[in-house]
Amino acid sequence: MRKILLLPFIFLPVILFAQGQHTLMDTLRAQLEIVFKADQQYRLPLEGMAKKYGWNSHQVDSLYEGMSIRDSIDLGIVTHILDTYGWIGTDSIGPSGSTTLWVVIQHADPDVQKKYLPMMRTAVAQGRAHANELAYLEDRVALEEGRKQTYGTQFQLNKKTNKYIIAPIEDEPNVDRRRAAIGLEPLEDYARDAGIAYKLPASPPAKPAQGPDKNP
Numbered sequence: 001m002r003k004i005l006l007l008p009f010i011f012l013p014v015i016l017f018a019q020g021q022h023t024l025m026d027t028l029r030a031q032l033e034i035v036f037k038a039d040q041q042y043r044l045p046l047e048g049m050a051k052k053y054g055w056n057s058h059q060v061d062s063l064y065e066g067m068s069i070r071d072s073i074d075l076g077i078v079t080h081i082l083d084t085y086g087w088i089g090t091d092s093i094g095p096s097g098s099t100t101l102w103v104v105i106q107h108a109d110p111d112v113q114k115k116y117l118p119m120m121r122t123a124v125a126q127g128r129a130h131a132n133e134l135a136y137l138e139d140r141v142a143l144e145e146g147r148k149q150t151y152g153t154q155f156q157l158n159k160k161t162n163k164y165i166i167a168p169i170e171d172e173p174n175v176d177r178r179r180a181a182i183g184l185e186p187l188e189d190y191a192r193d194a195g196i197a198y199k200l201p202a203s204p205p206a207k208p209a210q211g212p213d214k215n216p
Contacts, residue, residue: 028081029093032100035074039103042067071107078104079112087119089128098123102133110144117141131182143167151179152187155196166191166198173203 042063053059078101081088090098105116117137123129139149143156148170156167166187169175176186184190191198 025088025092028085028088029097031077032081032093032097035077035104036096036100038070039074039100039107042070071104074104075108075112079116082116082119087116087123087129089123089126090130091128095130098129099133102129102137106137106140110141113137113141113144132184135179135182135184139167151175151182151184152190153184155194164194164196166196173201176200 046060046063046067049057049059049063082101082105087101088097102120105113105120120129120134120137124131124134135151136153139151139153142149143154148168150170152166152169152172152175154167155164157163158165179185179187179190186200188198188200
């Protein structure tokens with residue numbers, strides 16, 4: 001009888017811990033859903049507003065002002081989560097929760113992006129974050145550091161034509177292999193969907209093998 005009576009006391013802390021963890025993750029998941037909606041609140045109407053009123057209009061300026069304020073709030077929430085719990089996996093906060101962590105960091109200042117990039121790399125390696133989303137952050141940080149991007153996710157404005165183009169890519173002829181490996185569509189399709197004319201360059205021809213030197 002004594003052993004039976006002790007069982008509830010042995011398992012009660014474990015049950016409470018599990019319930020506490022479940023409640024915490026549910027709370028964080030719900031919080032991140034709000035953050036994502038807030039992040040998109042000013043970004044989704046931006047292009048339509050610019051087409052209607054112009055990029056230098058008061059309406060667009062108002063969206064940017066609201067975006068800046070909202071981004072600061074969201075960044076505080078997300079960095080607190082990351083600094084406290086690390087990059088929480090999709091198994092705990094769902095795919096959309098992990099996406100929200102990435103979205104907010106991607107929209108932050110370069111120093112913030114660089115700070116949390118290694119954390120996201122580790123999360124992707126452990127299957128707790130999305131590799132295709134990491135590619136965008138990798139490319140942004142590379143360009144900010146004066147390097148070429150790896151996956152071709154980032155655009156830049158051509159000041160001569162005033163049109164957007166794909167930013168410089170390292171080993172560009174093989175970019176689609178890298179994109180396919182992480183679930184991204186071919187770069188030509190990605191560029192076309194963004195209204196950018198792009199043609200993937202052909203790989204340079206292989207150099208013929210040289211025979212032994214016959215000169216004395």
